[in-house]
Amino acid sequence: MGPVSAKADVRRAARVRRRGLAADLDREAAAEAIATTVLRIVPAGARTAAYLSLPEEPPTGRLVDALLEAGHEVIVPITLGDFTLEWTYAAHGAVADVARVARGTVPEGTAVLGPEALATCGLIVVPGLVVDTRGARLGQGGGCYDRALRHRRPGTPVVALLHEGEESEELLPLEAHDQLVDGYVTTSGRLVWLRGEPPG
Ligand SMILES: Nc1nc2c(c(=O)[nH]1)N(C=O)[C@@H](CNc1ccc(C(=O)N[C@@H](CCC(=O)O)C(=O)O)cc1)CN2
Numbered sequence: 001m002g003p004v005s006a007k008a009d010v011r012r013a014a015r016v017r018r019r020g021l022a023a024d025l026d027r028e029a030a031a032e033a034i035a036t037t038v039l040r041i042v043p044a045g046a047r048t049a050a051y052l053s054l055p056e057e058p059p060t061g062r063l064v065d066a067l068l069e070a071g072h073e074v075i076v077p078i079t080l081g082d083f084t085l086e087w088t089y090a091a092h093g094a095v096a097d098v099a100r101v102a103r104g105t106v107p108e109g110t111a112v113l114g115p116e117a118l119a120t121c122g123l124i125v126v127p128g129l130v131v132d133t134r135g136a137r138l139g140q141g142g143g144c145y146d147r148a149l150r151h152r153r154p155g156t157p158v159v160a161l162l163h164e165g166e167e168s169e170e171l172l173p174l175e176a177h178d179q180l181v182d183g184y185v186t187t188s189g190r191l192v193w194l195r196g197e198p199p200g
């Protein structure tokens with residue numbers, strides 16, 4: 001089995017697992033735990049890339065607000081039709097807007113920063129369905145973050161958010177374009193760093 005169909009199988013299983021984990025999650029506690037842990041590792045004053053979570057994803061609402069309250073600028077993605085990510089500033093209390101997560105729709109009146117905006121961030125928080133012990137991650141399958149992460153400054157920490165139980169002991173199929181994450185934070189607020197020392 002090649003890496004592409006192997007990924008499709010793992011992704012399918014991970015989506016089913018996520019549905020169950022999300023149904024049992026105390027979202028408020030998870031949102032708080034994620035915010036607390038990420039705030040501990042964000043470099044002082046750093047602009048931070050995050051995303052606005054959908055209902056089954058680890059919740060990012062408290063994280064975005066806490067970063068803003070601590071004086072960080074926060075940018076979140078807009079997905080173009082070809083899966084390129086552009087970026088826009090997140091506001092306090094922002095919630096996921098399906099139109100923003102879907103492809104090819106830029107909400108009217110939104111100030112859009114180009115893909116290079118990622119190079120101005122000191123911490124990058126990414127979505128993912130599963131991460132292995134090397135930092136290989138599987139996302140929605142658009143390759144959005146594999147493309148986007150090439151714009152980051154070398155050495156910028158990349159951290160995925162996972163439900164507790166979504167890390168993979170087995171190595172995920174890896175393709176040449178796959179960008180590794182440096183660590184992950186779970187819905188329990190557990191930080192796992194996979195390479196070097198965590199920032200902050
Ligand atoms: N909250 C959140 N925002 C995020 C992501 C994410 O995983 N979570 N993304 C992480 O990468 C990007 C969006 N990724 C996308 C990946 C695939 C498709 C996609 O293929 N959409 C299909 C319809 C799919 C469906 O109906 O289920 C399409 O447009 O044809 C769209 C967006 C950026 N924003």
Ligand SMILES: Nc1ncnc2c1ncn2[C@@H]1O[C@H](COP(=O)(O)OP(=O)(O)OP(=O)(O)O)[C@@H](O)[C@H]1O
Pocket residue numbers: 007127137138139140141142143144145146147175177178
């Ligand atoms: N740098 C790139 N340039 C062009 N195509 C790419 C690039 N990176 C990934 N792709 C394409 O995107 C598709 C999906 O890749 P992959 O399965 O690794 O997605 P993913 O990492 O799970 O998704 P995402 O990054 O959106 O969360 C693949 O068909 C791949 O060829």
